[in-house]
Structure formats: C-alpha cells, structure tokens
Amino acid sequence: MKSISNADTRTLYFVAIIAILAPFILNPFPTDSGLAQFNAGYPDLMQRFAIYGILAIGFNILFGLTGYLSFGHAAFLGVGSYSAVWMFKLLSMNIIPAIILSVIVAGLFSLLIGFISLRRSGIYFSILTLAFAQMSFALAYSVLTPLTNGETGLQITLNDPRIFAAENVSGNLPVTSLFGMEMRDTWTLNLGAWDFQFNIGYYICAIFLLIAFYLSIRIFRSPFGMMLRAVKTNQTRLNYTGINTRPYTLAAFVISGMYAGLAGGLMASMDPLAGAERMQWTASGEIVLMTILGGTGTLLGPVMGAGFIKYFENIFSKINDTVLHGWFAWMPDGLENVIVWILHLFTGKGWHLTLGIMFMLIVIFLPGGLMEGMSRIGNWWKRRKGGDENTSEAKSTPAE
C-alpha cells in the first residue's frame, strides 16, 4: 500500500476496523431491552450493509468521477445474481466460481450496454440506461422464464445437477460455502445482557468490501481517475484537445458494472435466490439515492449512504403499531393514540416517508451528503479547539 497516501491508508484502516467490529457497533442495546428494536447487528442486515456498500462504491466510480448518471445499475446486480445461482445449480455450492462468473457476466453485459448508451451523455445517457434496465427486468420477469424462473425467482433445488458436488445424502438443500465454511454459520457471543453474532458470510462480504474499497482508492488516485474527473469537469474541452473520452468512460462503466456484478454474486452467495425485482428501476434509483445521500465523489460516502438506507428499510419498517403502543403505554389513552397515530405514518409501512424527509433535508442543507456533514462537524471541532486553546481541555469531553 505504499502508493496510496497516508490519509487514504488511514481511511482504509478505519473502514477495516469498523467492518471487523460491526457486530459490536451495530448491537449497542441489550437483547431483551425495548431498544433492541434498533439493533442492526444480525447477519442478514450486516451482509446487506457490506454488499450494498460494494454496489455503491462501484456506482460512485462511474457517477462520482465521470458524472455520468446511470439509472440502470440494478440490471448488473440482477445479472450477477442469476449467474451465481446458475453456478450453484450446475457446478457446486462453492461461492468462488459463482462470484467469478457473476463478475464476468456483469462485465460483458455492461460492456454491451455501455457501448450503446455512452454514445450520448447527460439526461439521454440516463434515459438509455434506464430503458435497458427496464428491458432486462421485463426479460427476466417473463420472456426468459426458463432461465430466470420469472416472478418466483431462481432457486436451488435438490434435483440440480451440481456436477462437482459430492452426492447429497442428507436430503436437505445444500448451503453455500467456501471450501467447507458455510456462509450461514454464526457464532454467538453472550456478554451479560448482550448477544453479538459473528457470521462467516458477513466476514466474507466484509473482505470483499475492503478489496473493493482499496481498488476504488487506487482508481480515484490514478491518472485514469484524473482523466475521469476531467471528463466530469469539461468533456468538450477534452474533445477539443484531441482526446477521445469514450474509452475512458466505457472503462469506468464496465468497472462499475463489474462491481455491481460482484455485489449480485455475493448477494446470491449469502442467500441462493435471484428475483427479477432486483432489476427493477426502483432498485436502480435506490443505488443513486445511496450515493447522493452519502456524498457523491467521496470515497467513504457511498458506503455510508448504503448503510443508512438499508438500516431504514430493515429497522424502521419493522416498527408496527403494537410496538408503538408498547413504547407509549405509560401515557394517558387519548394522548397515546394520537402520538401512535402520528408516528404510524413514519414507521412500519411508512418508512419510505421518513427516508424521503431525511433525503430532502440532507440534499437541501448538506448538498455534499453525509460526508459534508461529517467534515463540517470536523471543521467546527478544529476551529473550536484552535480558537480557545486554554479552556478547551475542560470542555472538549466528547458530547455523547
């Protein structure tokens, strides 16, 4: 890692430490307490954080660096998932061939779509990618049913050939594994009232996340990355100086498509099912939201945005009326009902509303996303420290 700067190395270490300690960080509340509702440290969600982190990092290489807004990235995710599940059906339950194939197929697919869509830029490019993604969705949903199993989704069954796998004698569906380590294996650590879950699948995802993050740092800091930024700043000027920008943008598009394929392959490796909804335009829009929410063009932002959205989707959508009534049971009946009725709009089914409001607030007040918020806090902190050196000692105990 000598070719990346100290600051970048520190960021990488920071991400690595967060990823390793995620089971602790995401489970701050004791298991039996009322606040356990807000715990996010269970394997499925942690895997999602890592997988969507990879997806957003990849998307950011295209959108953050070149400014080309692709509205069809979910298609690559879906293609990756389907390839991976087919590997599980045909070869074996080892995740390595599945992930390799999903990256390759997504790469080829993005080469095709990118080659056509990149003839245009700006809004026309976005519309073209959106159209391609919707076409892929329709194909997967109904036309290619023999390949994708349509709306039901592609699943593994007992009768699949699986030519490299040992004969299944247990009569149970086989589980995805990496040379014998099953993805679903979880070890629970009980510390007093707390339960922390360490899941193999999650750590595999986290390793891929770190690799993806490192590669993205290298791309950001490379001459190639510089060229992509030049495309974003002023493509016309580049063209006038005699530089053909197409190969650069196409390369960025394919790289980010492969990142999406990797995410899709990992998703199928954690849970061997591929559904067509993964390719719908709402899924593509979600990727755009993640990146903008976290901070376009920053290294860490997309990962944070992905975590933010997935947290809302999985935790807020679970807070139903019964839970709300449980929280406010101490209030007088009339008041309780009013409060529950108001909060009801923002939790459970209404989590989209909460997310929408948060998104609006962030875009209006922090155009640079969560990363801008963090750097503002950081600056404020520095200024405060620098301003009154003498008294800061007493005051600077961290506000929890």
Add this chain to the structure above:
Amino acid sequence: MSKFTRRGLIKTSATVGAGLAMPTFITSPLAAYTNAPTGGSVTLGFNVPQSGPYADEGADELRAYKLAVEHLNGGGDGGMMNTFSSKALKGNGILGKKVEYVTGDTQTKSDAARASAKSMIEKDGAVMITGGSSSGVAIAVQGLCQEAGVIFMAGLTHSNDTTGKDKKANGFRHFFNGYMSGAALAPVLEARYGKDRNAYHLTADYTWGWTQQESIQAATEAKGWNTVNNVLTPLATTDFSSYVAPVLNSGADVLVLNHYGGNMINSLTSAVQFGLRDKVVNNKNFEIVVPLYSRLMARGAGENVKGIFGSTNWHWSLSDEGTKAFVKSFGTKYGFPPSQAAHTTYVQTLLYADACERAGTFNPCGVGEALEGFKFDGMGNGPTEYRAEDHQCFKDVLVVKGKENPTSEFDVLEVVEITPRSQVEYAVDHPMFAGGALGKCNPGA
C-alpha cells in the same frame, strides 16, 4: 516478493488447515434446533404483504394472526379452539410459553419477503414463519425456512408448486390449490355452460397463474371444452384493457381470469366495461369465470361479480360449528366477517400450536411429525387431513357464485356446491405435482 521455503510452506498450510477446520469449532452446539425458546415466551413470525396487489389480503391475514395469538394466550372467547377436534391446546400459550409475534412486509416480492423472514429468524428469534399472499413469495420463504431450520406454515398460496415441485419438509399448506379448483369447478361449469365452449385465459405471470391455468385447462378440456388462447399478464399490471380487447374477436365465448386480489378486480372491471358479459358469441352468452375467488376481491369488484363462478377454500356463511365460532370472535373483535385468507392463516396458527403441544417440543422435526398424516375436524372445512407425503391438506372445496341480490357489503358470494374431498384428491406423483422432493426435516442449528 517472497521466498518459498519448506518451513514457510508448512507454516502456511498449517494456518490454512486451521482456517478450514474452524467452522466445526465455532458453530454453537448448545441448542438442538434453530431459535429454541429459552425464556417464558415463544416468538412467531407473521410475514404478510402490507403493500402491493395483495395488500388487502395481507391486512386480513394479520388480523387473523392477532386473533389466533389472543386465543392461544387464553384471551377472547377461544374461537375455533373450542370446536377443534384436538384438545391439546389449553389457552396458556404453547407448551406453557406465552405467544409473542413479530410482523413484516413481504411487499409481494420474493426478495423483500426473504429479507423480512431472515431478520425474523436471525434477529427476533422466530421459531415459526407463516404468511405469504402470492405463491411466488410463499415458495421463496418456504425454501428459506427449510434452509434455516424453522417451520413454515403457508398462508394464502394456491399454486400447485407449493406442495408440488417446490415442496419442502419444513413447509405445510392448509389452503387448497389450482388442481383442486379445476377438479371442483369443471363439473359445475359443464352443467351450467355446456360441453361445447371456447375458453380464453388471462393468466397472472408467475407460478400460481401458470399452474392454475394448466389445471383449469386440463379439467375443462376433459369435459369437452376448447382452449383458444392463454395470455400471460405481469403481476404489476393495473390496466388490463389492452389484454381484454383482443378477447372480443378471438371467437372465444368464455373468459377465464386466472387473477387474484387487485389484479382480478381490475381485469374483471375492464372485461365488464368492454361489454363482454352482454355479448353473444357462437349463439351462446359470453361468460366469465374466476377460478379463485375471495370475498375481499368480490367486494372490490362490486356489481361486476354477480353470477360469476369460482372456487374458494372457505366462506364465512357456512353453518358448521367451527365457522360459526370463528366468525363470531372475528366479528366481535373487528366488526366484519373474516375472509378466506384470514381463515386459513388462523387455522394454520392453531394447527402449529396444537402440533407443538402434541409433540411436546418446538423442534421442527417433532412438529413436522405431529402434523404429517394428522386428521382433524371442527376448523370450518369438515374432516381434513394433512397428507404426509406432500404436506398438503385434503378437504372439501367450495364452488361459489357472485350473489345476484347481496344483502350487505359482506354478503357477496353464495355457495353453489360443496365438492367432496374424494373428487379433488390426486396421487402424490400426479404429473402436475411431480419433479420435486420433500427432503428431510431440517432442525437447523
């Protein structure tokens, strides 16, 4: 970069070997099965569609689940627990543990449903998952439960595949299926509409639509009908006019709508607006058939359902003791009668609880054994059996018709015929159900 030495090689292989052997150490061998309840309560997961085309059904399912939990914990009037032929349930929860529940939204999407079920199993410690309107979702979640080692009690799922090619040892279905609908409906249609008919199918494009269409086509063709065309419509469709228009000039004189929920309401309304029901084709009145009916749909489609035939798993106007008890307690709590979706989910919850009591454990293998081949009565469908070979319930099927003169907004269907179990039964290896394997029960952990 690095030098290969013998010592280095040995070191590396020892590390790799230890790494590979790791999983045998870190799986916790304490519990015999996934999410064994430890405290004074047991958690069930209710995974229903709260948005999407089946949201109405999902809401009614959730009401029934809450009612079932209340009854299991000894609240309310006990409902069907009093009429149920098995007397293992005492109203003190399940095996003395208080029943608690968590809910989730499947969004009528396989991915979202699996994510929601996973978080119930991994985070909330649910020992049983139930629910699912839409067979696609039910099959996806059933597969997940099989892998995770918890029981799945299927809710509203009517595809042949749920207990056919996608059947799983940990999954159980009380609801009837497409084949049964066809077998029950075909004789009635033959008697009313004659032997010489040309049918046009509009079919929801997923596992349920496919298998139901196949079943209806086979059953009606056996009676001499001809199938003109079968058009697949995406589940997310809301405007069916472009699908209904071609029916007019197709030469068909019967339209079969293999749609459910919001889809069916829209396609039927569209068909009626196109004047299909007033048409005369081949000197015969044009007819519409909706093979799978529910009261919620009939109510949504309003006037349009009058005189239209279909089949249903259960209807609140039946007069047996079980139905009366259930309608009474549901009506007292919510102020209106339950739908068939509510009925099947309520019954599934009681059946699960009862099986736990009889098995004396929450272990999926013990519960599965208690349910396999279980014969019971008093749950609104008459004598019923959970067939051991495919985990499908066998019971009578109702053929219903949209009422001509409804007395209230809930009284929209009338029961035309109760088709006996013997007529809708099929062999386990029937071609429409072949191709899958139950596998072995998986207790997980």
